[in-house]
Structure formats: C-alpha cells, structure tokens
Amino acid sequence: MKTLDFLLQRLAKAILVVLGVVILNFMLIHMAPGDPASVLAGEAGAGDEKFIAQLRAQFGLDQPLYWQLWTYLKGVLTGDLGFSYRNQVPVMTLILDRLPATLLLTGCAFVFSLVLGILLGVIAAYRRGSVADSVVMTSALVFYATPLFWIALMSVLVFSLHLDWLPPFDMESIGANYTGWARVADIAHHLVLPTVTLGLFFTAVYTRLTRASMLEVMALDFVKTARAKGVPKAQVIRRHVLRNAILPVFTFASMQAGQLVGGAVLTETVFAWPGIGRLMFDALLQRDYPVLLGVFLVTAAVVVLVNLIADLLYRFVDPRIEAAS
Amino acid sequence: MTFFKRYARNYGALIGLAILLVVVVLAFAAPLIFPVSPWQSVGDPLLAPSEDPAFPFGTDMLGRDIAAGLAYGARVSLLIGVISTSVAVVIGVSIGALAGFYGGKVDDLLMRFTEFFQTIPAFAMAVVLVAIFSPTIVSITLAIAVVSWPPVARLVRGEFLSLRSREFVQAAIVIGQSGPRIMFTQILPNAISPIIVTASLMVATAILTESSLSFLGLGDRNMMSWGFMIGAARTMLREAWWMSVFPGVAILLTVLAINLIGEGLNDAMNPHLRGRKG
Numbered sequence: 001m002k003t004l005d006f007l008l009q010r011l012a013k014a015i016l017v018v019l020g021v022v023i024l025n026f027m028l029i030h031m032a033p034g035d036p037a038s039v040l041a042g043e044a045g046a047g048d049e050k051f052i053a054q055l056r057a058q059f060g061l062d063q064p065l066y067w068q069l070w071t072y073l074k075g076v077l078t079g080d081l082g083f084s085y086r087n088q089v090p091v092m093t094l095i096l097d098r099l100p101a102t103l104l105l106t107g108c109a110f111v112f113s114l115v116l117g118i119l120l121g122v123i124a125a126y127r128r129g130s131v132a133d134s135v136v137m138t139s140a141l142v143f144y145a146t147p148l149f150w151i152a153l154m155s156v157l158v159f160s161l162h163l164d165w166l167p168p169f170d171m172e173s174i175g176a177n178y179t180g181w182a183r184v185a186d187i188a189h190h191l192v193l194p195t196v197t198l199g200l201f202f203t204a205v206y207t208r209l210t211r212a213s214m215l216e217v218m219a220l221d222f223v224k225t226a227r228a229k230g231v232p233k234a235q236v237i238r239r240h241v242l243r244n245a246i247l248p249v250f251t252f253a254s255m256q257a258g259q260l261v262g263g264a265v266l267t268e269t270v271f272a273w274p275g276i277g278r279l280m281f282d283a284l285l286q287r288d289y290p291v292l293l294g295v296f297l298v299t300a301a302v303v304v305l306v307n308l309i310a311d312l313l314y315r316f317v318d319p320r321i322e323a324a325s
Numbered sequence: 326m327t328f329f330k331r332y333a334r335n336y337g338a339l340i341g342l343a344i345l346l347v348v349v350v351l352a353f354a355a356p357l358i359f360p361v362s363p364w365q366s367v368g369d370p371l372l373a374p375s376e377d378p379a380f381p382f383g384t385d386m387l388g389r390d391i392a393a394g395l396a397y398g399a400r401v402s403l404l405i406g407v408i409s410t411s412v413a414v415v416i417g418v419s420i421g422a423l424a425g426f427y428g429g430k431v432d433d434l435l436m437r438f439t440e441f442f443q444t445i446p447a448f449a450m451a452v453v454l455v456a457i458f459s460p461t462i463v464s465i466t467l468a469i470a471v472v473s474w475p476p477v478a479r480l481v482r483g484e485f486l487s488l489r490s491r492e493f494v495q496a497a498i499v500i501g502q503s504g505p506r507i508m509f510t511q512i513l514p515n516a517i518s519p520i521i522v523t524a525s526l527m528v529a530t531a532i533l534t535e536s537s538l539s540f541l542g543l544g545d546r547n548m549m550s551w552g553f554m555i556g557a558a559r560t561m562l563r564e565a566w567w568m569s570v571f572p573g574v575a576i577l578l579t580v581l582a583i584n585l586i587g588e589g590l591n592d593a594m595n596p597h598l599r600g601r602k603g
Contacts, residue, residue, distance in 0.1 A: 020441050032457045039457070141337075145581035147533055149540045150555055150573035153562060161563050262448025266537055270559070280449070281541060284456055296453045300445045307444065 003315070010311055014304045021300040025293045026072050030065070032289075037061055043287030045085030081297065082290035084283075091294035095276055099298070101171055102275030104187075105267065106260045108195040113202035114253055118246065120203070121210025126237055128215065136207060143204040148263050152197040152270035159193060166193050169272040198267040202256060209252055213245040250317070254310030257303045331593040338589020344582035348575075352399035359393035363549040367393075374567050383567040385557065391567060395575050398551040401544075402579060405466050406532040412470035413531075414524050417477025422508050424478070425485025432482070439478045447472035451534060455543045462545045465538060469531050480523055484516035518594035525590055529583040536576050551576050 032039045037055050038046040045051045056062065060071045075082075081091040124136040143151075160168035167173070167190050178186045217223065218241055226236045261277070268277035276295050283291035333339055351358075361367055366388035374383040382391035424435040454468035488494060489512070497507045538544060539552030551572040558568035 017441055017444050021445055028453065028457050033459070141584065142577070142581065145529065145533075145584055146577050147536050147540070147552070147555075147573065147580075149537060149552075150569070150576065153555065153559065153569050154573065157562055157566060157569075258444065258446035259448070261446040262537075265448060265452065266540070269541065280452065284452065284541060284543070287456075289457065292453055292456055296446075296449050299449050303446055304444060 006315065007312065010308055014308045017304050018297075018301050021297050022073060022076050023069070025297055026069055028293065029289075039289045040082060042085050042283075042289050042291070048085065051085060076297070081294035084288055084291050086286050086288045087291075091290050094279060094291060095294055095298050098274060098276045098279045099302075101273060102261075102264055102268070102277060103302075105191070105194055105198065105273055105275060106257075106264050108191060109198035109202070109263075109267075110253070110256075110260060112195055113199035114206055114249075116199070117203045117206025118210050118249060120207040121249075122214060122237070122242060124207065124211045125214035125218065137211070140204040140207045143200045144208070146201070148197065148201055149266040149270055151200060152194075152267055155193050155197055156270065166190075168193070171274050194267050194271045194273055197270075198260070198263045201263065202253075202260070205256075206249060206253065209249050210245065213248050214241055217241045217245040247317075251314070254307065254314070257306040257310075258299075261299045261303060328593055332589050335585075335589040335592050337585040338592070341582040341585025341589065344578055345586060348399050348579050348582070349403065351396050352403050355393075355396035355400060359390065359396055361390075361393070363389060363393040363397040365389065371561075371565050373565075382571050383565070385554075385565070385568050386561055391554070391571055394549050394554050395551070395571060397549040398554060398572060398575065399579070401462075401539075401548045401550040402532045402535060402576070405462065405469065405535045406528040406583075409466045409469035409473070409531045409535075410524055410527045412467065413474040413527060414477055414520065416470065417474040418481050418513070418520065420474070421478035421481025421483075422485055422513065425482040426489060426504065426508050426512070428486070428489075435478070436482070439475045442472070443475040443479075448534065448537065451538060452541065452543065455538055460538075460543045460545055462548065465535060465543070465545060468538075469534050473527055473531060473534075477520065477523060477527075480519055481516060484519065485512055488512045488515055522587055522591045522594060525583060525587040529580045529587070532576065532580055532583070 029036050029039045036059075037052050040055045040059060041048070041052055045055075058071075059075075060068050063071075079092050081095070083089075084091050084094055087094060120136045120140070124133045127133050156168040159166045171190050172178070172183070172186050173190075176186065214237075218237075223236060223240055226240050227233065231240075264275060265277035265280050267273065268275045269281040272278065276299065280292060280295045282288070283295065366384075367390050368377060368380055368384045368388050370384060370386050370388040372380050372384040372388075374381060376383070380390055380392065382395065384390055385394075420435050420439060424432040424439075451468045451472050454471065455464050458464040458468075485508070494507060494511055497511050502511070535544075536550065536552030536555070539550045540556040542553075542556060544550050544553045554572040555569050558565065558572075561568055
C-alpha cells in the first residue's frame with residue numbers, strides 16, 4: 001500500500017473513532033436518569049431556570065432526536081464542548097488550560113516506564129534463572145497487582161511525610177514565583193513522585209513483556225549461529241536479540257495511551273497535579289457533567305492521535321510492515 | 326498427568342490459590358466474625374493497630390473497625406470482580422463467536438466495533454458511566470463489564486477463525502447442524518481453555534478497577550469497599566497510616582493471588598506453552 005493511501009485510511013479510522021465518542025456522549029446525556037438539560041447543566045446549574053431554558057434552546061431539546069444530535073455534533077466540531085456552570089467558563093477552555101500538565105506527566109511516565117522496563121527485562125532475560133532475574137520478576141509481579149492510587153499514597157507517606165525528600169502536592173511551589181531554569185527545576189522536583197507512581201505499573205508490564213520477547217528470540221537459530229561464529233554473548237544480545245525482541249514491546253507500548261490516561265486520573269487526584277485527570281475528579285465531586293463528558297472526549301481524541309502517530313512511526317521503524325501490506 | 330498435578334507444578338499458583346481461599350472464606354464469614362456493620366463505630370477513634378487487642382488492625386477516625394471493613398470489603402471486591410467478568414465474557418464470546426464464525430462483512434463490522442471500545446480510554450469511560458448512572462453495585466459492575474470485553478472478543482474470534490476450517494466443524498456443517506448449534510456445541514468447547522485463562526486475569530483487573538472507582542468516590546454507598554477505605558484515609562495519611570496501608574495490602578494480595586492462579590491455569594491448560602514465559 002502506498003504511504004499516502006495508508007495515511008488517509010488511518011486518518012479516516014481515527015476520525016470515525018472520535019465521532020463515535022461524540023455520539024456515545026450524546027447518547028449518555030439522553031440515557032442518564034432525569035432531564036438531559038439538567039445533565040448539560042451539571043448539578044450546580046440545574047437550579048438556574050434561566051440557564052436551563054437557555055440550554056434547551058441552544059441544544060434544541062424540544063426538537064427531534066436526530067436534530068439534537070446534529071446540533072450537538074456541530075457544537076463539538078466548532079470546539080464547543082459545553083459550558084461549566086460551576087466554573088463559569090467554557091469546558092474547552094478548562095481542558096486546554098489543564099492539558100499541558102497531563103501531557104507532561106504522562107509523557108514522562110511513559111518514557112520512564114519504557115526505558116526502565118526494557119532495561120530490567122533485558123537484565124532478567126540475560127541472567128535468566130539468577131537471583132537478579134527472580135528479584136526483577138517478583139517485583140514486576142507485585143507492582144502489576146498494586147493499585148496505582150495506593151502506590152501514590154504510600155510514596156507520599158514515605159518520601160514526603162516521613163523522609164521529607166519530595167513535595168507531596170501540586171506542580172510548583174506555591175508563592176515561590178520561580179522563573180527560567182529555577183522554575184524548570186522546581187517543576188521537575190514536583191514531577192518525580194507522580195511520574196514514578198504512574199510509571200511503575202507500566203514498568204512492570206514492559207519488564208515482563210521484554211523478558212518474554214527476549215527469551216523467545218534467544219531460542220531462534222540465527223542467535224545460535226551468531227554465538228557459534230564466536231560473537232560474544234553481550235554483543236549478540238545487543239545487536240541481534242534486542243533489535244528483534246524490542247518491536248513487540250513498542251507495539252504494545254503504543255497501545256497503552258488509553259491506560260496511561262486512566263492512571264493519570266488517579267495519580268493527579270492524589271498529587272493534586274493540575275491536569276485534566278484532576279479536572280475530571282473535581283467534576284465528579286461537583287457533578288459537573290459537561291466537564292466530565294468533555295474530558296472523556298478530549299482524552300479519547302488524544303489517545304486516537306497518539307495511536308495514529310505510533311502507527312505512522314512504526315511504518316518507518318519496521319520496513320517489514322510495508323512489505324507485508 | 327491430572328489437571329491439578331499440572332497446576333500444582335507451579336508453586337506461585339498454589340500460593341495464589343491459598344491466598345484467594347483465605348479471602349473467599351473471609352468474605353463469606355464476614356457477618357459471622359463481625360456481626361456489627363462495618364459502618365458502625367465500635368471503639369475509640371484512631372486506635373493504632375497495637376493499642377487495643379480488640380482491634381488488631383486499628384480503627385478509623387469514626388471508631389470503625391478496620392478489620393471489619395477489610396472483611397466486608399472482600400465481599401464487594403470478589404462480587405464485582407466475578408460478576409463483571411462474567412458479563413464481559415458473555416459479551417466478548419458472543420461478539421467474537423459471531424465475527425469468527427460468519428466472517429466477511431459481519432466480522433468486519435463487529436471487529437470495528439470492538440476496536441472502537443479498545444481504543445477509547447477504558448477507565449475514563451468507566452468513570453463517566455458510573456457517574457452519569459449514579460454509583461450502585463449494578464452500574465459499577467456493568468461499567469466494568471462494558472470496558473473490559475474487547476480482549477475476549479478478539480481472542481474468541483481468533484479461535485473461531487482457526488477452528489472453523491477444521492474437519493469436525495466441516496462435518497457438522499455437512500450433516501446440517503445449525504450455525505448457533507455448531508458454535509456452541511462444536512467450536513466453543515474447543516476454545517474454552519484460553520477463555521478461562523483470560524477470564525481469570527480479567528477478574529484481577531476488574532477488582533483493581535472497582536477499587537479505583539470507589540477510591541474516587543464512585544462506590545456503592547451501602548457497601549464497604551477497600552477502595553473507599555483508602556479514599557477515606559487520604560486526609561488522615563499523617564495521623565493514621567494503618568487506615569490506608571491495610572486495605573491496600575488486601576487489594577494487592579487478592580489481585581496478586583488471582584494473577585498467580587491465572588498463570589497456573591495457563592500452564593495447566595496449555596502444557597505445550599509451559600516455560601515459554603519462563
């Protein structure tokens with residue numbers, strides 16, 4: 001398949017998924033118990049008759065359903081995700097404000113977990129059956145089973161409250177007003193605990209995956225041939241095994257964007273990280289449904305975009321894919 | 326070799342089974358061991374685990390017994406874990422079976438549908454579903470089921486695709502058996518082992534999801550759950566570590582146990598794969 005065709009096909013698919021989420025949101029507004037207008041208003045706005053009447057008119061709630069869907073779709077297409085009565089701002093503004101913090105956190109956690117996971121997986125496979133292997137694999141098993149929000153609380157308990165090494169809340173020191181590099185350092189300092197917390201679960205996943213994939217490749221004939229030729233073991237692992245074993249890990253990792261967002265909701269809630277996960281939690285407490293649905297839509301769109309980029313990158317990284325299609 | 330012998334060769338799986346048995350017994354016996362509701366305050370507030378022998382796990386800020394909460398929480402976790410997984414398996418098997426058996430346009434359509442659910446962020450969707458339909462045990466169970474069926478559908482589709490062309494299925498078609506009958510009596514029994522392995526691991530994920538939801542305040546208000554206990558302990562982190570540590574350990578052990586059992590089942594049901602995962 002030509003690259004352009006491939007690109008267009010993937011793009012169409014991505015748009016369809018986002019469209020699907022918009023329709024899903026619309027359905028949820030109408031399936032929710034009670035009046036759709038009160039869902040659109042959120043708990044805070046439901047008491048304001050004028051606001052409810054305005055919503056009815058804006059979304060054509062007395063019109064037939066297909067017309068309402070069309071009105072809703074048109075709104076979303078122009079970037080209108082509704083209005084947060086509680087915060088007195090459009091939902092889109094709220095989300096765009098918070099998105100960078102979440103991208104920073106999830107991006108760091110992703111890189112952290114991928115690098116550490118691959119490293120540990122390689123060590124475990126290279127020294128299969130050793131003490132190091134057992135320790136790595138047992139820890140992976142444990143972290144794979146630990147609730148993320150609990151790791152977050154425990155790390156606050158140990159590293160912030162008891163040892164006082166790292167700040168437990170927020171993204172920057174309040175009132176410090178750092179600028180330039182001092183500000184970067186301050187944010188990085190605040191970033192450590194949330195990143196590690198969010199990343200550990202995924203580190204466990206990637207460690208197990210890398211080890212399994214390495215062992216599978218190590219059993220193949222070309223590895224034996226290389227060893228028989230007299231290539232040192234470390235070099236075989238690096239040049240022959242790792243290059244082949246790492247692709248399934250990358251494929252899997254690129255599909256984890258959605259999971260990472262879910263983890264971010266919990267991590268940001270514990271660490272009061274000012275991202276859209278925290279926004280979602282606040283919206284939950286305040287029954288601010290437009291914000292809730294808006295965050296859901298935007299995260300889905302971001303995930304679709306990440307998957308799309310991963311797909312395209314993949315085509316360049318692994319030439320076999322193009323040949324196969 | 327019998328099934329259990331093969332299973333028992335995996336020590337981790339045996340340990341997992343032992344832990345899970347304890348949790349199950351605790352869940353069933355909760356009303357017997359703790360006749361008073363876990364919501365009721367029964368002692369002084371904020372007793373540390375070592376302070377009063379009557380409360381080996383301490384009490385929370387309202388004087389509620391942490392041990393009672395742990396026992397009743399086990400009921401919620403297991404109940405939601407098992408039922409939501411069962412619902413997800415029914416959805417996944419139905420969709421996967423139809424797609425794999427009929428192929429063509431049906432397959433295309435159902436797989437696009439599955440991909441859609443696999444792409445969108447599962448936890449965020451569960452949060453939205455539970456929040457909009459208000460948190461009850463039914464809405465939580467269904468929300469978890471709705472976000473967790475896609476892997477089953479893909480797995481079942483794959484199995485059906487490969488089994489469809491086997492001789493015994495062809496024979497059933499030739500003698501005129503109906504589609505649904507072939508699917509349920511010929512193909513499904515042959516695809517059951519990987520489904521059971523996947524389902525057992527899904528129970529673990531479902532328990533994690535349930536605890537995360539109730540941590541965020543999206544739990545059933547009438548039922549004590551581990552996630553809720555940790556959520557309530559957040560503000561008391563400095564004063565009462567035991568309020569958050571014990572429920573967390575309970576979740577960790579239960580989920581770990583189920584994962585170990587899943588791996589043991591995998592070894593026992595697919596002996597030829599044994600050792601591949603190391």
